[in-house]
Amino acid sequence: MANSNLKTLRDSAAMRWIALLLLALAMFCSYIFMDILSPIKDLMLSQRGWDSTAFGTMQGAETFLNVFVFFLIFAGIILDKMGVRFTALLSGAVMLVGALIKYYAIADTFIGSDIEKWFTENLNYIPGLDELGVSPFYKGMPASAKVAAIGFMIFGCGVEMAGITVSRGIVKWFKGREMALAMGSEMALARLGVATCMIFSPFFAKLGGNVSVSRSVAFGVVLLMIALIMFIVYFFMDKKLDEQTGEAEEKDGPFKVSDIGQILSSSGFWLVALLCVLYYSAIFPFQKYAVNMLQCNLHLTTPEKGSFWADDSVTIVQYVIMLIVAAAGFASNFMKKKDLKYAMLVVSIISLLVYCYMGYMRQSAEAIFAVFPLLAVLITPILGNYVDHKGKAASMLILGSLLLIACHLTFAFVLPLCGNSPVGGVVIAYITILVLGASFSLVPASLWPSVPKLVEPKIIGSAYALIFWIQNIGLWLFPLLIGKVLEGTNPELAAKIKAIKETTKHAVEAGNMTIQEANAQVAAVSENVAVSYNYTWPLVMLAALGVAAFFLGLLLKAVDKKKGIGLEEPNIK
């Protein structure tokens, strides 16, 4: 250490922020993998023969073990018993194992393998769970979707465990210092991960003109290897810190069953946990379908191959502009001089507008939707700072819910009217997505820092684990429900696929068509069906979640006033 007065690693600002960078980069990579298939739902339908229900079931599997096998609760116990660095390594390894299984399911080698055959015939339900309607598999689910679901379940355990571990790690390194800014920065980088995924997943899938969905998943797997390396480096920093402080590990809040009772008896905790599950259920599951929703509503016309806007290098330029938006916006938080702060913000906003223009010119739903997490990258730390100094967390939760309702209703009822007006449609889509991005900054920036005001410091880790668990119930259920509502409200599309499958099957049996020709016809119809869904009802369902979150927000504000919880008070007095 440069300064001999510094006693431990965490006393050095540089070391503290390096520790945060390692944890946040690991989360950045995990958030990329989390949504790796979301922007290529249309390709999964056309290349792997999935339908919306298979896609929704597979996506929902991510939270299955956390919710029904209570893995998140165990993760909390492991974290409190074994400490941050061990749990970080464990979560990194679990994420990687799950990702490798998912990669195998999507890989070309899986097609026609014995494993595919076995999974086609077996694992049609889990005894007991099927009766309850919570089985992550069903009869007729494509084998690749079943195996991908198994991989995604394991990944889901790792990523949620990592989420709790990183939060606790930040508390360990930043307690009494710039903790809210550190948490906001970590979330901002995670959002950048989602934006990166929206651009690079389709980019890799379509690289060089030939479509390969497994290439996107391979990209995610490589990133998870990097995440594991980040956790390994963090392991040594954390160990060094403990050697310096003389602490064996964080033992200040061990998980005890009696603590759960204490947490569950707090009305404020319940209101925040319910608001969290309602709000996040209308965001994360939506994110998995948003690109397809835009494709279905905007009738985008991909630029001709060989034209300037269709070139792969434009994607890279657009990503660099995205990094400028994020870096300038993020840096503005640290500028002491007001002029410099505003200059950074102006650079960030101008870059954002350039980014939006490029997204329009490329007619790319993925690039258009990528501004959603991008705005959150820009303003989550700013709002976190606001909560730290000015408070108003409960009001921000209410405002965030109102914006959520307005956005989902606009997607449901206004966007479909703009399909024939290419510029109008894209402009409305951009504005709505940006407003949704603002909502997605308001709620997380105020919700997560409010939890320490609701429970004793000793049980904060357990409280986060419980909120994550309750939230995961919604994150499991809603992708599934969106898929089902989508299929249910678009019966003619499912019938179209069934009809072409039957017609081509008969033609092949009669010797009038080769299997290749039949597959090509099915793929062509599937491709057309994939961009023809009417998303009105799934979106109305998500808006209804926003309405419930809004009323809970009002109730929380009233309870806060009555009980003096201090949610409207600044964190730093």
Ligand SMILES: NCCCC[C@H](NC(=O)[C@@H](N)CCCCN)C(=O)O
């Ligand atoms: N330091 C704040 C941690 C919470 C961030 C929050 N993430 C979650 O709530 C995860 N449980 C979500 C996992 C998503 C699963 N698809 C966030 O706002 O990202």
